[in-house]
Amino acid sequence: MQALAPASPQVAPAGRTLDVDDLTVRYGAAVAVDGVSLAIEPGEVVALLGPSGCGKTTLLRVIAGFVRQAGGRVLVDGAGIDHLPANQRNVGIVFQNYALFPHMTVSENVAYGLRARGQRGTDVGQRVERMLDMVKLGAFRERLPRQLSGGQQQRVALARALAVEPQILLLDEPFAALDRNLRLDMQIEVKRLQRQLGLTTILVTHDQDEAMSVADRIAVMNRGRVEQFDTPVAIYDRPQTLFVNGFIGTTNLLPGKVTGIVGDTATVAIDAGAALRLPAVPGLGAGSLVILSVRPEQLVLSPVATADSWPIEPGLSLPLGSQLVHEARTVDGAALKIVEPRRRAASEAQRRFCALAPDARPSLFPRSTSSATE
Amino acid sequence: MSVASTALTSPLRGEEKRWRLAEWQLALPLTLAFSALFLAPLLLLVATSFFNDDKITQPGFASWTKFFGDPFNYKVIFDTLLLGLKTVCATVVIGYPLALVFMDLSPRLQKVLLFVIIMPMLLSVVVRTFAWIVVLGREGVINQGLMWLGVISEPLRLLQTELGLVISLTQIEMPLMLLPLISVMSRLDPNLRDASAALGASRWRTLFTVIVPLSMPGLVAGCLLVFASSTTAFISQTVIGGVRLIYLPLVIWQQSLVVYNWPLAAVASLSLVVSVLSIIAALSYLGRRSSRHLQG
Ligand SMILES: Nc1ncnc2c1ncn2[C@@H]1O[C@H](COP(=O)(O)OP(=O)(O)O)[C@@H](O)[C@H]1O
Ligand SMILES: [Mg+2]
Numbered sequence: 001m002q003a004l005a006p007a008s009p010q011v012a013p014a015g016r017t018l019d020v021d022d023l024t025v026r027y028g029a030a031v032a033v034d035g036v037s038l039a040i041e042p043g044e045v046v047a048l049l050g051p052s053g054c055g056k057t058t059l060l061r062v063i064a065g066f067v068r069q070a071g072g073r074v075l076v077d078g079a080g081i082d083h084l085p086a087n088q089r090n091v092g093i094v095f096q097n098y099a100l101f102p103h104m105t106v107s108e109n110v111a112y113g114l115r116a117r118g119q120r121g122t123d124v125g126q127r128v129e130r131m132l133d134m135v136k137l138g139a140f141r142e143r144l145p146r147q148l149s150g151g152q153q154q155r156v157a158l159a160r161a162l163a164v165e166p167q168i169l170l171l172d173e174p175f176a177a178l179d180r181n182l183r184l185d186m187q188i189e190v191k192r193l194q195r196q197l198g199l200t201t202i203l204v205t206h207d208q209d210e211a212m213s214v215a216d217r218i219a220v221m222n223r224g225r226v227e228q229f230d231t232p233v234a235i236y237d238r239p240q241t242l243f244v245n246g247f248i249g250t251t252n253l254l255p256g257k258v259t260g261i262v263g264d265t266a267t268v269a270i271d272a273g274a275a276l277r278l279p280a281v282p283g284l285g286a287g288s289l290v291i292l293s294v295r296p297e298q299l300v301l302s303p304v305a306t307a308d309s310w311p312i313e314p315g316l317s318l319p320l321g322s323q324l325v326h327e328a329r330t331v332d333g334a335a336l337k338i339v340e341p342r343r344r345a346a347s348e349a350q351r352r353f354c355a356l357a358p359d360a361r362p363s364l365f366p367r368s369t370s371s372a373t374e
Numbered sequence: 375m376s377v378a379s380t381a382l383t384s385p386l387r388g389e390e391k392r393w394r395l396a397e398w399q400l401a402l403p404l405t406l407a408f409s410a411l412f413l414a415p416l417l418l419l420v421a422t423s424f425f426n427d428d429k430i431t432q433p434g435f436a437s438w439t440k441f442f443g444d445p446f447n448y449k450v451i452f453d454t455l456l457l458g459l460k461t462v463c464a465t466v467v468i469g470y471p472l473a474l475v476f477m478d479l480s481p482r483l484q485k486v487l488l489f490v491i492i493m494p495m496l497l498s499v500v501v502r503t504f505a506w507i508v509v510l511g512r513e514g515v516i517n518q519g520l521m522w523l524g525v526i527s528e529p530l531r532l533l534q535t536e537l538g539l540v541i542s543l544t545q546i547e548m549p550l551m552l553l554p555l556i557s558v559m560s561r562l563d564p565n566l567r568d569a570s571a572a573l574g575a576s577r578w579r580t581l582f583t584v585i586v587p588l589s590m591p592g593l594v595a596g597c598l599l600v601f602a603s604s605t606t607a608f609i610s611q612t613v614i615g616g617v618r619l620i621y622l623p624l625v626i627w628q629q630s631l632v633v634y635n636w637p638l639a640a641v642a643s644l645s646l647v648v649s650v651l652s653i654i655a656a657l658s659y660l661g662r663r664s665s666r667h668l669q670g
Pocket of ligand 1: 054
């Protein structure tokens with residue numbers, strides 16, 4: 001750990017901006033990436049987060065130059081790179097399966113990019129040593145990839161990608177194959193290296209916790225589109241679409257209707273049986289059918305009815321670390337999850353009514369009219 | 375303590391022993407079939423070679439000294455091995471790029487091409503060989519085509535030449551080169567090629583530093599099969615090569631079925647087996663050395 005600073009490359013390359021401009025990729029008739037635009041700042045880590053098959057890998061492959069887009073552009077520092085073949089883009093990529101060259105030792109793998117650039121002799125050796133020290137694999141330089149553990153292979157893949165000082169670093173679900181503890185270590189490690197080198201980085205993941213902890217900003221993708229591109233906190237607190245809302249964290253969905261608007265405050269009658277006063281949302285006027293989304297920790301329980309509470313049928317309570325998760329059901333049949341600190345846990349008799357916590361910031365989304373009863 | 379441990383392990387040991395016996399018994403039919411169909415004829419061949427006369431009555435070394443006393447036979451052995459090597463080279467030069475192209479095709483086209491590759495194997499070698507006579511002959515497709523294009527004014531002599539033989543053997547043995555190559559290449563991780571490109575390597579560099587070393591096992595297997603098959607391809611050698619080109623299989627045929635000198639035929643057969651096997655052993659040794667890192 002203490003040897004990190006001297007092991008770092010002497011010149012940290014200045015981060016590049018990466019702009020993806022209205023990118024569309026088709027496989028035959030199927031659209032894998034659909035009009036994606038992202039403006040990424042120098043040295044920033046952006047997580048592409050989304051369910052399997054939403055086009056994350058395809059987007060990376062276009063940036064790396066392995067796949068041609070049907071439309072749109074990719075720009076590094078404002079200059080288009082679309083005309084460049086993959087081997088002239090200087091984009092580092094770590095594949096989900098690492099894709100180490102199985103017939104080369106660890107140091108040959110790391111030296112590969114340097115040799116491909118025509119470097120020879122002691123320079124290459126020194127650089128390889130430095131990279132291997134950086135990922136703490138100096139003792140493994142003569143091993144073949146299959147003689148390494150998953151975490152070690154991943155560090156070799158990282159060292160191999162970083163050895164050539166790429167302009168941009170792309171990581172395709174790099175931690176997915178690692179077990180939990182190792183994953184956390186590697187996340188910290190990658191973040192540290194990325195900071196140290198000031199590298200503009202895209203991290204593909206379908207793990208929201210990983211995106212939250214590693215990324216400066218998250219692009220939530222769904223069916224080839226970016227639904228929201230924002231900081232982790234903003235995405236968690238102010239999801240812009242129902243999809244983002246459901247994909248990030250756990251949430252409770254309560255159907256209802258806007259009954260009136262006074263100034264900035266909307267009154268929403270939820271089907272569970274309460275009238276709640278919430279900040280008005282543009283476009284959702286009186287009479288709109290809505291869905292109210294509330295995080296489990298933004299709900300509180302009480303034994304007696306209050307002005308803004310609604311009755312619930314208590315269900316199971318499950319301990320989750322330092323917290324307790326209560327399940328409950330509303331009168332209209334919606335399932336609720338409510339999280340409380342374990343110290344303040346309410347007994348079943350006390351779990352009769354549910355209300356918004358005072359500092360709760362629930363989100364309102366329009367409800368499709370097909371389910372309307374009017 | 376020891377009593378307890380024996381008591382614990384002995385039933386296990388008994389089971390193990392029973393299993394080992396069963397495994398040994400399972401291998402018995404194959405062993406017997408192998409001995410009867412392969413080892414016995416080979417021993418018979420060796421025994422036959424140590425007789426002096428074509429009636430197989432006087433034991434001795436005369437057949438061996440006669441065969442190897444004739445310089446002509448050395449040339450035949452040499453020509454046979456050279457024919458094998460030339461065919462191997464031609465199938466590699468044409469087959470390897472074809473296998474590379476195969477990897478880049480869509481799954482649908484791959485299926486079609488695989489069928490095209492395998493189809494010749496469903497036809498008898500005799501049919502394929504006679505087809506090549508039509509193609510290579512004075513009035514054949516190649517000569518007509520070249521003359522129509524104005525490349526040549528006189529028909530080329532292709533039948534009964536080594537060139538014509540190598541051309542047709544290349545086509546006839548091609549599946550034996552392509553199938554092992556394709557089977558090894560299709561197991562390569564496609565990300566390796568992309569990883570190499572992302573690190574700045576050109577296509578050629580990727581080919582020679584990543585794809586060729588990793589497809590070595592398939593290449594070696596293909597070479598061995600083509601070599602063994604083309605050096606012993608009696609029908610193609612005699613039908614296309616005619617009587618002017620003499621290879622070991624023809625010598626064996628003449629001695630055994632024309633002259634009826636079986637001891638001499640046995641010596642020629644054993645020379646073929648030993649010389650082909652030694653080249654194969656050398657090739658596979660080199661192949662194993664170059665792909666040592668790939669096996670566990
Ligand atoms: N080579 C390909 N040919 C055809 N369709 C593909 C190919 N690669 C990906 N796809 C399709 O494109 C979509 C996006 O895939 P991908 O980018 O791999 O998703 P993700 O990485 O988010 O799981 C998927 O529907 C997938 O089936
Ligand atoms: Mg993917």
